[in-house]
Amino acid sequence: MINKNKPILAIKGGHPVSNVIIPIHKTYLDEEDFKAVEEAMRSTIVSGNGPACMEFEKRLSEYLGVKHVFYTNSCTTALDLAFRAKEFPPDSEVLVPNFTYTSTALGPLLNNLKVKLVDVDPDNGNIDVNKIETSISEKTVAIAPVDYAGNPADMDPIVEIAKKYNLYVVHDTAQSIGSEYKGQKTGTLAHVSTFSFHGTKNLTTGEGGALVTDDDGIAEKVIYMREKGTNKQSFLVDNKDRGYYEYVTIGNSYVQSNILGALGLSQLKKIDWMNARRAEIAEYYIEQLKDLPNIKLPKITQGAKTNWHIFYILVPPEHKYWIMDALRAEGVYANVHYTPLHRNKFYQHLGTDEELPNSMRFFSGLLRLPIYPSLTEEEMKKVVEAVRKVCG
Ligand SMILES: Cc1ncc(COP(=O)(O)O)c(C=O)c1O
Incomplete structure (x- = not known):
């Protein structure tokens, strides 16, 4: 169960994990x-x-x-x-x-x-x-x-x-x-x-x-x-x-x-180096978050190696937007991307939630966390601390 009423949560007036927002993405240019x-x-x-x-x-x-x-x-x-x-x-x-x-x-x-x-x-x-x-x-x-x-x-x-x-x-x-x-x-x-x-x-x-x-x-x-x-x-x-x-x-x-x-x-x-840095961050997140009963971690296709373009967690759908707001209040930018195609006006004639139930299941739990090559060790730790604080 997620406890939304803990006073230490920044969304409830507690101190945020990070005073500066950690963005979801930063372009790496050197x-x-x-x-x-x-x-x-x-x-x-x-x-x-x-x-x-x-x-x-x-x-x-x-x-x-x-x-x-x-x-x-x-x-x-x-x-x-x-x-x-x-x-x-x-x-x-x-x-x-x-x-x-x-x-x-x-x-x-x-x-x-x-x-x-x-x-x-x-x-x-x-x-x-x-x-x-x-x-x-x-x-x-x-x-x-x-x-x-x-x-x-x-x-x-x-x-x-x-x-x-x-x-x-x-x-x-x-x-x-x-x-x-x-x-x-x-x-x-x-x-x-x-x-x-x-x-x-x-x-x-x-x-x-x-x-x-x-x-x-x-x-x-x-x-x-x-x-x-x-x-x-x-x-x-x-x-x-x-x-x-x-x-x-x-x-x-x-x-x-x-x-x-x-x-x-x-x-x-430097693409291999940039991808390797993303992998280090993803592995750290997985190691530090794997025991949290309220969230699910990314499922990688069997036999595949991902470049970790995105790191996401799947959270209980009924709490998703509260968790997103609570993480943002802690200084960790989380977001939701994409919306299933049929949920957009332009594509809505192509299907319904009932016809495409698993897209809705994936989407309704999806929250993305910051991952990019220049994310510092300190920021990685703060991301984990915020997720544990909010979802733990
Ligand atoms: C799966 C997929 N296809 C196509 C695109 C479009 O890429 P571009 O912005 O280079 O046109 C994106 C952009 O995020 C994407 O995620």
Whole structure:
């Protein structure tokens, strides 16, 4: 039982654990990053798809062990491209986990496809692999699993089902750079994977993303589509087109500034260190909180290694918002993210709480705690102290 009336609680007028708010997230940027950006600026090569962007793509492809990497201006545009490149008939259906960010659904919707929501594992928010087959219809063409919190979706059964029904798999790896599933990095487990380098992500270029694939056919289309439907890539790289380039297909502008490419390169150099620091923090939280009967700790997919993009606890749903307020009063910022898609006005026609019960179970207990590479030992201890004080 949670005792809400303890006078020592800051929410009841007691002393807070921390006088300064410990935020949920802080972007990690260091001198090397500042220098990389400054050098790119001083080079005056600042437009899209410049040499630093291409070098970032090359290094990222080596890091992930994947053939093609396209650095884009967001994961949302990478998801759009992933579906654009396939040209599925309008109204074809794509299976999307109900617990994800809007962008996973926007990828299909921007391409005139329909979204079918699939319920998730109530303990970790990833697509429930046992609910996929029953969601497949004649119109299903693709599935878009998501790695919530950086914890990989259970990709083996997903890929197996996809093969059985001839489905295209777009793995939304927005949150999982550096995570692994059965010894393989995320980004190598599906036809296409899409990363995010938004300011909140483990590797950041402020805004940004990447579409990665081993499929030469998809890569060939993406090369043109991300550059306004032009063959400018060849003009930039091998000059086959003798100093000019042509408008060859439909497209949009999905490229990133060379300044951000330079930032991506310097961030990539330290991604393993940044992820290892997150793992240390997560392990400390788990060790210090595992005996608390009122909360549940994150469930990691079997055979997977998470990059700890997010650390969450699952609390008794009836006390969730009180716990959130009580933690904030103690100086520890806790928050709730995401809301299940069907709980948003734009998606509410796609399902009900009764049809998607496990998304609601996961969501109704979910509270995120601070985790980022620059979190100090002292702050880690305060987070634990606050959670124990409020939930103990
Ligand atoms: C699962 C998922 N997909 C897509 C996105 C969108 O990423 P971006 O902001 O790079 O477009 C996010 C952002 O948080 C996300 O969590």
